Amino acid sequence: MTQPVPSRISRRHALHSTLAWTGAAVLQHSAGNAAGFTSPNERPTIAAIGTGSRWYQRATGRDSDYGSAPRMRQLADYVAVCDADSYRRDLATGIVRDWTDKVPANVADYRRILDDQSIDLVHISTPDHWHAKIAIEAMLAGKDVYCEKPMTLTIEEGQLMSRICRETGRVCQVGTQQRSDRAFITAIALIQAGRLGKVHKATCSIGGAPTSPEIPVAAAPATLDWNLWLGPAPETEFRYLAGDNGETQSWSRCHYEFRWWYEYSGGKLTDWGAHHCDIATWGLGKTETGPVSIDPEMVKHPVEFRDGHPTDPTRYNTATEFLIRAKFADETEIEIRHDQGNGILFEGSAGRIFVNRGRLTGTPVDELKNNPLPDDALRTVYKDRELTDHFLNFITACQDRKDPISDVHSHHRALSTCHLAGIAARLGRKISWNPDEEKIEGDAQAQALVGREPRKGFEIQLG
Secondary structure, three states, X not given: OOOOOOOOOOOOOHHHOOOOOOHHHHHHHHOOHHHOOOOOOOOXXXXXXXXXOOOOHHHHOOOOOOOOHHHHOOOOEEEEEEOOEHHHHHHHHHHXXXXXXXXXXXXXXXXXXXXXXXXOEEEXXXXXXXXXXXXXXXXXXXXXXXXXXXXXXXXXXXXXXHHHHHHHOOOEEEOOHHHHOHHHHHHHHHHHOOOOOOEEEEEEEOOOOOOOXXXXXXXOOOOEOHHHHHOOOOOOOOEEEEOOOOOOOEEEOOOOHHHHOOOOOOOHHHHOHHHHHHHHHHHOOOOOOOOOEEEEEEEEOOOOEEOOEEOOOOOOOOOOEEEEEEEOOOOOEEEEEOOOOOEEEEEEOOEEEEEEOOEEEOHHHHHHHOOOOOOOHHHHHOOOOOOOOHHHHHHHHHHHOOOOOOOHHHXXXXXXXHHHHHHHXXXXXXXXEXXXXXXXXXXXXXXXXXXXXXXXXXXXXOO
């Protein structure tokens, strides 16, 4: 097994990468890339960190145009690709070469990208357990960040992400693209216009998670640096079983299937939960606070748990079925469940609406024919911008140095509800949350799960 990446690195912005900022330091730091893109034609340069299917499915060897890179490349010039799997990294190199007629830098160590002063933006599409470390260090290195959802693996990471984003003045867009979808924006506009009356509940139906057979220990592919892929996560053996399963035609602890292991993700609670709980939190007007209680009324896991940790390393371990209620101080509620399709149901004193990708229904929607929203309603919801796609919103925010539509701070609050749901599910009991202090109250065992100790050599570097 290869050795861990050294934990410390010398960067051009080292002077400004501690938490003890002075006003002069912040001004000096912000005067670099923040003033404008480095490329002479004002098209930003961008590096891909993580080149799996969410970046672009063709970079995984599949003949599909799914992914965010095809749109991003219309707005920025990819000049570097980074991945722990050299097979995927080489495919991405060829794709970028075809797009730009230039060979991008091909690196395994993302810190080479952070050291490159010519790179304006980073596009993070790694597994979830790497998101916060790379995003935080990128912001400290003077880069703006597009980070696929979920933004973090833990609540503590979200607290630090929010803090660093504010202190550096960097722009960070989270890949919760529903915030740039007309149906979801219209739903929020209806709520804010009072068309549902007082909204008291949002039900997020996010689907269940899969189970797996027993997955045997196997040799990692020769192209994969398994130690580097694990990064901050605990050291463990690679497991793989070929079969008719999902995107990778396998069960494993790795590519795509990482979603179903609490060591690297939160299962469906942070996969689709990151999308729908984000919109639910927005609609309820709770983007600056959080719930006060989280009650796992029904949760099923495919393996046994002890003290909140799975006991079987051979099988997927995230919750497969669940009904979890997160209640706020004013008695409003977010219900997270695995059944009832996929989408969000908002219920208010004067009506209800259902929204998902492709459908917005309910009496308040029907009434728009005779009682349309004000002309500027969608623009107001969309942070006083014209509604556009999620990637152009990010690039525009980088240019004018304003928050993008899916900012770090509101996403941290929404995602905290997902993480808290996961903690309650793992422990099998109701927990109390103090949204002002961002701490679990009266349950030291649950509070210990708010953060995780990174593996030695992979700590987040703040200086």
